[in-house]
Amino acid sequence: MSPTKTQPGAWWRRAACRLPAALALLCLQACTQGPQPNIPLDTLPGWHEDTVHEALPALRRSCARWSTMPPDAALGGPPGPGRQVADWAPACQAIAALEDPVEPRALRRLLATHLQALDQGTGTLTGYFEPVLRGSTAPSPRHTTPLHALPPDPGPHPSRAAIEAGALRNRGLELVWVDDAVDAFFLHIQGSGRVVLADGTVLRLGYAGQNGLPYFAIGRLLIQRGEIDRAAMSMQAIQAWLRQASPAAAAEVMQANPSYIFFRPLEGLAAHEGPLGSFGVPLTPQRSVAVDVEHVPQGAPVFMAGVENMPPRLLVAQDTGGAIRGPARADLFWGWGDEAGARAGGLNQPARIFVLVPRQPAPRSLRMVQPLPRE
Incomplete structure (x- = not known):
């Protein structure tokens, strides 16, 4: 996919989904209120329920992509830390130092040490494939x-x-x-x-x-x-x-x-890799998500909770979409083939969205370290 594309995943992205009035009101409130104050990760609803290590390949891909960009490159997102590449260097350096197999509690501690959450409010989660x-x-x-x-x-x-x-x-x-x-x-x-x-x-x-x-x-x-x-x-x-x-x-x-x-x-993609998202990295099934980069930095972790029949989940913002608009609007990449299509086609639910950002800006001189390309 291209960073300039206006034709993203699921059909309803441009189908002007006809949400019930109550859900539409929730989406409107999320858009108008903006992100809420910083929140420690271990207080997020369902944070300890997710198998966060399953998001590690996607996190490593974000760090690898950031390592190719200038430290002052703009990533979008809300005001504050996380809007420039250099802000993510401490977290990526810590991720690069992890040894496989990664213990989920160790990854949770690492993320909680370097990142904090912004409550984007309740919006809508759809799916594509x-x-x-x-x-x-x-x-x-x-x-x-x-x-x-x-x-x-x-x-x-x-x-x-x-x-x-x-x-x-x-x-x-x-x-x-x-x-x-x-x-x-x-x-x-x-x-x-x-x-x-x-x-x-x-x-x-x-x-x-x-x-x-x-x-x-x-x-x-x-x-x-x-x-x-x-x-x-x-x-x-x-x-x-x-x-x-x-x-x-x-x-x-x-x-x-x-x-x-x-x-x-698209050349050079392995069979187990998803297509290229607008962030320029292969999408990870059930862990990569399309977002509005006006509200979420490109490549940033996103935590999703409150979706009916779906456990809380750590995701990574690696794609965009023409109808993915607002701080709490997200489109989950399910994978490829008929089963992924069936799951994506049936997903249109309210979701509470948190964007994870660095605790503080990093010095611009800090070098981004690229984690090893492990799967």
Whole structure:
């Protein structure tokens, strides 16, 4: 994914989720109140319940990324410590000194020593994932839907309907052809994915750009037409409707969303690694989260609590999204494949969000140490 992308993970990010009035009020309060005073980590609700060591690979990736940045590079987030790279050097040095296997209590003590929490309030947690599609490097009667590279000329580029009618044909922009137009549509919404070729090769694709036209949530159209009840709306419900509709009817609904995403091949990613988030590191399933960098520093730990049927969890802010806005808005990366998609598609819950920041700014001369790349 790209730091400039405006088309992040889950479909509801731009679908203007229709929250109940009470939940919408909670979100509004979280946005207007701003972060609350600093809190010791060991007093956070559920802090001692989480298996925090499972977030260590993601924390190490943040430290590794910070180590490549200037000490005074801005990371976003609320006023105070944590807005610049150098502020994180003491915590990263301590993480680099940890020896595997890491004992959870030792990691909790380390984090509590170097970090404190800001209560961002209660907002909304959704989920996204990396789809797995089937494709071919050449078109065939089975593989008819192309995924395109970003055109070299400056946008705006043609609409989805125009592109699907052939507006980009014969320009050499096709990266791969896939066998399912509905899967391709939702790949555009997620922003990255895997395409399995006939010989078993897996092509990893990431976000490269967008055609410059606004996103329209087709779920809204299906509700307006009475095709799906508002209470039953979900990613899975939309997919089911598109698959049972005629190809022409499905295409007409999908083309109601003029936004179109362009992709780029992602090189050097291992099969067990997620796609690149906007922070420039591979996402860790169930531990990486997309946030609003106006309120959360890029790469910072985030603690989540109060989600129904989900234990409290230490997360790491390593991605962003066009509709992820506000201090308590988060989008959890679940992984890849059908199971991850089912879990991501069913997640839309109130959540209490805490951002973890350094206790005090670090001297700008302090060198960032890169932890060893251990998994």
